[in-house]
Amino acid sequence: MPLPSxxxxxxxxxxxxxxxxxxxxxxxxxxxxxxxxxxxxVNAMTSIFTTKSYDRFGALLILFGIxxxxxxxxxxxxxxxxxxQYYDNYFSGWYVIVGAVIFGFGATMAGGCNLSMxxxxxxxxxxxxxxxxxxxxxxxxxxxxxxxxxxxxxADGILSTKLGAYTEYLPYDLFHSxxxxxxxxxxxxxxxxxxxxxxxxxxxxxSRRSVQSSGISGIGSLHALAAPASTGxxxxxxxxxxxxxxxxxxxxxxMLLLRRPYGANFSTLLLAGALLLVFVAGAGYTFNxxxxxxxxxxxxxxxxxMPFGVNLALNTPWYNDALPILDPSVxxxxxxxxxxxSASLLSGDFxxxxxxxxxxxxxxxxxxILVGIGVRxxxxxNIGMMWTNFAQLGYDGILFLFSMLFGVWIAVxxxxxxx
Amino acid sequence: MSTTxxxxxxxxxxxxxxxxxxxFAVGWxxxxxxxxxxxxxxxxxxxxxxxxxxxxxIQGYLAALIDATYLTVSVGLIMFAYYFVKLLRFRSAR
Numbered sequence: 001m002p003l004p005s006x007x008x009x010x011x012x013x014x015x016x017x018x019x020x021x022x023x024x025x026x027x028x029x030x031x032x033x034x035x036x037x038x039x040x041x042v043n044a045m046t047s048i049f050t051t052k053s054y055d056r057f058g059a060l061l062i063l064f065g066i067x068x069x070x071x072x073x074x075x076x077x078x079x080x081x082x083x084x085q086y087y088d089n090y091f092s093g094w095y096v097i098v099g100a101v102i103f104g105f106g107a108t109m110a111g112g113c114n115l116s117m118x119x120x121x122x123x124x125x126x127x128x129x130x131x132x133x134x135x136x137x138x139x140x141x142x143x144x145x146x147x148x149x150x151x152x153x154x155a156d157g158i159l160s161t162k163l164g165a166y167t168e169y170l171p172y173d174l175f176h177s178x179x180x181x182x183x184x185x186x187x188x189x190x191x192x193x194x195x196x197x198x199x200x201x202x203x204x205x206x207s208r209r210s211v212q213s214s215g216i217s218g219i220g221s222l223h224a225l226a227a228p229a230s231t232g233x234x235x236x237x238x239x240x241x242x243x244x245x246x247x248x249x250x251x252x253x254x255m256l257l258l259r260r261p262y263g264a265n266f267s268t269l270l271l272a273g274a275l276l277l278v279f280v281a282g283a284g285y286t287f288n289x290x291x292x293x294x295x296x297x298x299x300x301x302x303x304x305x306m307p308f309g310v311n312l313a314l315n316t317p318w319y320n321d322a323l324p325i326l327d328p329s330v331x332x333x334x335x336x337x338x339x340x341x342s343a344s345l346l347s348g349d350f351x352x353x354x355x356x357x358x359x360x361x362x363x364x365x366x367x368x369i370l371v372g373i374g375v376r377x378x379x380x381x382n383i384g385m386m387w388t389n390f391a392q393l394g395y396d397g398i399l400f401l402f403s404m405l406f407g408v409w410i411a412v413x414x415x416x417x418x419x
Numbered sequence: 420m421s422t423t424x425x426x427x428x429x430x431x432x433x434x435x436x437x438x439x440x441x442x443f444a445v446g447w448x449x450x451x452x453x454x455x456x457x458x459x460x461x462x463x464x465x466x467x468x469x470x471x472x473x474x475x476x477i478q479g480y481l482a483a484l485i486d487a488t489y490l491t492v493s494v495g496l497i498m499f500a501y502y503f504v505k506l507l508r509f510r511s512a513r
Contacts (some may be wrong), residue, residue: 011438314465335487342440
């Protein structure tokens with residue numbers, strides 16, 4: 001049987017300007033929507049362990065499910081070639097699990113995942129500024145202390161796969177084929193259950209909430225060391241089609257005028273749309289790892305040092321063999337910050353917020369270091385590795401999800417002792 | 420209501436923030452033009468092609484970035500004007 005192709009094919013042959021522009025637009029949407037929806041993967045997970053609320057976690061599962069389904073649909077219908085879906089699938093191994101646990105722990109302590117760190121930093125949360133700085137430091141620590149060993153295990157296949165690409169592609173793993181049927185079956189097999197579980201969890205939480213009829217915060221009440229949540233509405237809007245009800249015109253107007261935050265499910269749909277945009281635009285340019293934010297934590301340190309005559313890409317491990325000096329995610333992250341900043345400013349939410357408890361700053365910084373180490377060890381963050389990998393029909397995202405949940409659980413337990 | 424009270428109610432960070440946005444956008448563009456191609460050339464000079472980026476890609480980045488910068492600066496100016504008018508209204512309300 002011939003091996004699957006490894007020649008990416010462009011869907012929209014408009015050149016690099018178009019690709020970069022698409023990533024920039026997608027980044028702006030991500031920042032804007034995440035800020036308006038207060039979309040945080042870590043808060044979604046902590047709320048499971050603190051308030052037993054599954055609203056936001058359910059929205060995450062719906063996001064993963066809908067991303068897998070829609071990208072699968074684009075491939076099955078022939079709009080995007082299969083090779084563009086699996087071309088950038090990463091290796092898998094011990095590092096995904098270890099890194100995700102460290103990341104989940106660090107992000108919970110610091111008060112934000114890679115997405116919420118960026119939009120909260122842009123909304124004026126000083127704790128998240130320090131988390132970002134800590135992430136840069138953590139990335140450097142990873143580069144010089146961990147990467148040489150990790151790359152050795154990856155090259156030698158020690159508790160690691162060695163090929164990536166289609167060998168990490170579930171349709172190929174399950175059916176030894178990248179035919180449209182195998183991709184369609186796999187996409188449905190991943191997407192439908194995830195969406196069903198997500199909706200079920202949300203309904204369960206809402207019914208429990210209606211019984212209790214008291215305001216339960218989706219953010220963990222014991223989440224005392226984390227950055228406080230923004231004005232995002234907790235839980236799914238009872239207005240979205242997924243919930244079987246309609247978006248009222250007055251609500252839409254309120255959201256358009258930035259008087260009202262977006263609901264979790266509405267945000268989910270918009271985020272999935274942003275992912276699809278880069279999936280199509282980046283196809284064939286080998287940028288189809290879709291949405292990515294964590295690499296740029298490391299890249300920004302590289303950029304900050306350039307004016308001082310230091311080029312990390314010349315002789316620092318990882319920087320000199322694994323991190324291209326530029327890629328579309330740079331523009332995506334920059335525009336994500338611009339989008340989040342614009343949304344927070346126009347909605348009146350922007351304010352430079354220094355935590356009353358000064359120890360939060362230290363916790364934010366040290367948590368950021370762990371985030372930097374964790375995301376690089378895992379070869380990506382909750383966005384670039386977990387969400388994206390669900391859309392790539394890989395299995396690293398599943399490993400990352402459960403490992404991250406474990407890390408979050410440890411951090412919640414620890415916070416209970418600290419508070 | 421006294422001027423002091425009115426002035427206290429106006430959040431000046433909303434006026435400063437758009438300026439910060441504009442400076443960030445222009446600064447980022449200038450940085451990208453000056454340092455990224457230079458760092459890329461250094462990689463070629465040192466025979467490190469593992470993280471080198473083809474020149475067409477950098478040109479694409481800069482072309483997309485200039486549009487993004489124009490857009491961001493425009494939005495920043497609009498925000499600044501909006502909050503400046505708000506500030507003037509607050510002050511004239513004394």
